[in-house]
Amino acid sequence: MDNIHDISCGKTDLRLSLFSLCVVIFSLFMSGANAQNNIRPIKIQLNDTKYLFLKFPAEVNYADMGSRNLMAEKSLDRIIKLKAEKPNFDKTNLSVVTTDGKYYSFIVEYNSNPSYIAVDMENVKDSITSTDIIPSTGIEVSNIHTTHIILPTKVSDIAIGHKEVISEKAQTIDNIVRVKSVVDENGKFYETSITVVTVDGKIYPMNVGYAKNPKEMSISFSKGGNALFEDMSIDNENMRKISEWIIRKGQYINDLGRAENKMIFQLCSVFTDQDIIAFYLYAQNNSKVDYSIDFLKAYISDKQQGKKYLTQDEELYPIYSYYSSDEKIIHGKNHMDIVLFYKKFTISNKKILYFELYEENGGRNLKFTAPSKTIINAEVMNKLD
Template sequence: MRECVRVILCVIMLFSGLSMRAQNLITQVKGKVIPMNLDISKWKTTNLIFPYGIKSVDRGNQDVLVQKAKGVENILQVKAANDTLKETNLTVVCADGTLYSFIVHYLASPSQLNFSLGKVVAQSPWALFASGDNNEAKVNDLATALGHKRPVIKNIRASANQIGLRCSGLYIKDDVLYCQLELENNSTIAYTVDQLRFYIQDQKKAKRTASQQLQINPLYVAGNSAQIGSRSRQNIVVAMPKFTIPDQKFLVIEMMEKDGGRNLLIRIRNHHLTHVIQL
C-alpha cells in the first residue's frame, strides 16, 4: 500500500515539474507576429518593398514563386506558379532582424501589386545574427548619421580645376571603418562621378613596373556619391572592413569624372588610422 502511494506521489511530482517547465517556456514568448494577407496571381507580379536587405525567404508551398528584383537587395517579387494555389504562407527576414509573415491566397487579379513595408507590420528585432557579423542595418544607420558630423581632419585633401576632395573624419566601430568625405564643386559645371576607388598602394613605384594595388570594397556608402552639383558641397560616408596600412604603403582614395578629366586622389597613411575615433 505504501509503495502505491509512493508511486502516485512520484507521478504527481513528475507531471507538476513538466507543467512548471512548460509554463516557464510560455512566459519566455515575446509576443506574436501577426501575418499580413497577401493576394498573388499567376498573371501578375507582386512586389514587396522592405526597408532593409532581404536575408532569408521561406515559402510554405513550392507553387509560390519568389525572387529578388535584379540588382537590388530589398525588393521581393512574388508570383503564383498556377491558378490552383491553395492558401499557404511566406516568411521573410531582413538585415535589421525584422521578421515579416504573410498568409498567401490566390487571386486572379489582385487590387494591389506593390507593398511598401515597414516596422509597422513587423515585430523588430526577432532575428539575431551570428556573433561577429555586422548587422547591415546598423552599419547603414551609423554611416548616415556620421555624414552630419563636423569635420575633425583638415590636412587630407586635394583640389584641382575647382573640384575638391577631402577626408574630414575617420571613425571605427565593431570592426568597421567609417571614412567621412567632403566633395566640393566650385565650378558651374556639374561633376558626375564615374569611379570612387579605395586601394592600398606602394609609396614608391619602381620604373617600368606596375605598382601593386590592393582593392578595398566598401560595405556601404551613405549620401550622394554619384554627382556633385555646380557650386555645391556635400558629405558622404564610406563604411569599409577595418584594416591597417603596412609600412611603405598608403591608402588611396581616387575620384574620377565620367567623360571628363577632373580626377583627384588623396592619400591616407598608417599614422592617420592610429588616430581614428572609436565610436
Template sequence: MATPAFAKGKKTVNSADNNVSPDTEQVAEHDLNVYDPDYTDGDKFSGLTRKVGFDRMIPPHALEVCYNKTTHIIFPAEITYVDLGNENLVAGLADGAKNVLRVKSAFKSFKQETNLSVITEDGSYYTFNVKFAKEPLLLSIEMTDFLHDGESVNRPNNAQEIYLERLGSESPMLVKLIMKSIHKQNKREIKHIGSKRFGVQFLLKSIYANNGLLYFHTELKNTSNIPFDIDFVSFKIVDKKVIKRTAMQEQILEPLRAQNYVVVVPAKSSERTVFALEKFTIPDDKQLVIEVAEKEGGRHQSFVVENEDIVRANVIDELSIQ
C-alpha cells in the first residue's frame, strides 16, 4: 500500500519501530497516537491509495441497549434510512412518529460491539457504536440539530450532510438556511395576491428562486375570535377555463420542505410559512392555485398565482442569508 505522508512539516515515526509494514510510507505521528503504537496498515490495496485520516472520521456516539428495556432516540427530522451492524440489534420507527427510532437487543445479552447508522430527511448522518448493558444509563436520547464548518476546530461530531435526491443538487442544510432567512427577514415583495373572508386572510408575501427550487412565503392572519385549525395546504396547477360538467384537470405539486408549518392559527394572531418546491413554470392556459383548508370548518382560503408572478421570482443570491 503506497501511503503518502498526511501533512507536510509534521514529525513522522520510523515504520520499523511501530509495527508498520516496511513497504508503507511514513505514517504521521498524529495517526500513530490515535491508533496506538501497535498500529499496522492491514491488508494491502492495489494501485495508488492513501489511508483515510482521522480528520475524516465522524466520531460515533456511544449507545447502550438491553433486552428488557427499549432505548428511544429522537432526531430533529424524519428518519429515511437505518442500518444495523448485525443481528444483535432490532430497531424500528416508533408508532406514529417518523423521527423517533426505538432500539433494543435481540438477545438477552451479547458481547461483541456493533454499530448503528441513521440518515434523516434534512440530510444529516448519525452514527453510533452500540454495546449491551444490563441497565443502560440513557434510555431516551435527543439528537440536537447543529451546523459545522468542516474546520479542524469544528469537525463533524455525529452528523455529515447528505445530498438527497428530492432536492437535486441543492444542499439540504443550505435549503434550511435559506428558508429560515426568508422567514426571519419577513419581506413582502408581492402585494396583489391573497384572499380574505370570514375574518381570515391568506397572503403570498414573496417568491424566491435558487438552484432549481422555488420558495413561497405565505402568511395566514386570523382576526376572528375562533382559532383556525389547518387541515392542509395544497399547491395545484389547474386549467383557467373549465367547461361545465367536465372534470377539472389538476396537477398537484408537493412541497419538499416547509419552514414553520403550523396546524392552528389562534384567534387574533397570524402565522407565516415558507414552502420549498421544485422549480416549475405554468402554461398560458393554466394557473397555480394555493389553498389552505380549515379542518372541520368552512373558512377555506385560496388565491391564484400566474406564470408571470413565477418568472419574476427574486433570485436568492440577492438575499442576505443569516
C-alpha cells in the first residue's frame, strides 16, 4: 500500500504483520459486537512549522498516515510526533494501534496556528479538551544569542518544527538543550515549536518566536537549574554532605565580593576533589527588607582590554546547588550560605570568572569577579580534616 507511512525509531519497524494486525482487529471485535460503532475519530490540527506530540497510555506498535503529505515518527515507546510536509494539505486521517489492543482513529486537519502542540491521550474520549492538552511555554530565540533550556532529567528527543531554528544537546551535559535562530531580524522567521522529551517520558512543548535580545535566555524546568553530567564520581547526597562540611570549615578568601545597598555577596572558599570543583558563596542582608533570590549565575568572560574589545561569555551550569534555606529568601538582618558544584574546570589568565546574584522584583543585584588563580589555588578536599 503506497499510502502507509511507518513510524520508525532507529531501525525499529513498527508495521504490524498481517497476523498481528488480524489479532488486534479480532480483539477489538471480541470486546463487543457493536464496538466498531463506538470508535469516533478524534480531530487533531497540524501544520508544517510545528510538531504535534501525542502521548498514549501504552506503547505504539502501528500507525498509518492517510497522506504522503504528513509524517509520523516515534519519539519514545508511547509517544509519536506528527508534522505536515507542506502547508494547506487536504483533510486526511491517522490510525494508531497500541500494545494493549486499543485502536485510535483521528481526523487530521490543517491549521496555520494550531491551539496545541502536545496532547496526553490518557483520558481522551471523543475529542481533545483543555485538560488533555500539555501546556506549552513561550520562548524567544535570536541569531546573536543562544537560549538554553534546562530539563529535570536526561533528554531523549528534541524536535524543531522549522529549519530557521537549530538546536542540540549541550556538549557532555545530558539535560541542557541549546537553541538558536539561523536568521536575523531582517530575515523571514516562521513561528515554530521546539519540543523536548526526557527519558522518563515527560514532554516539554514550547512555542518559539524571534527576538534580537530575548528577555529570557535560560529556561529552566528543573528545580534548582542543575546540570546533569555523565559518569560523575560523586552523587547529590554526598555533595549535600560536602556542602555542610565546607560551611562548617568557615575558611574565607579576602576581598572577593561586593557590598552594596546593605547587601554583602562574597566568595568564601573554593574546594576541589577528583572531577568536581565547589564554590562556597555567602550572602548577607543587613537591611530590614527581605531579599528574594531570583537567580544566581556564574560565567567566564574575556578580560576587557578597551572599549572596542569584543567579549564572549560562557555561562557555567552547576551539577548541584546547595542553599541553606529552601525558600531562597534572605530575611532582613540574616544571611544565606550557598555552595555551587561544577564539573572541574580552569581558566587562563586572559579570562575572568563572574558571579551574579539577582533580586526578584528588585534592584539589589550584586556582581563580583574572581581571577583565574582563585581556581588554581582551590583546596583539595581529601587533604582536609
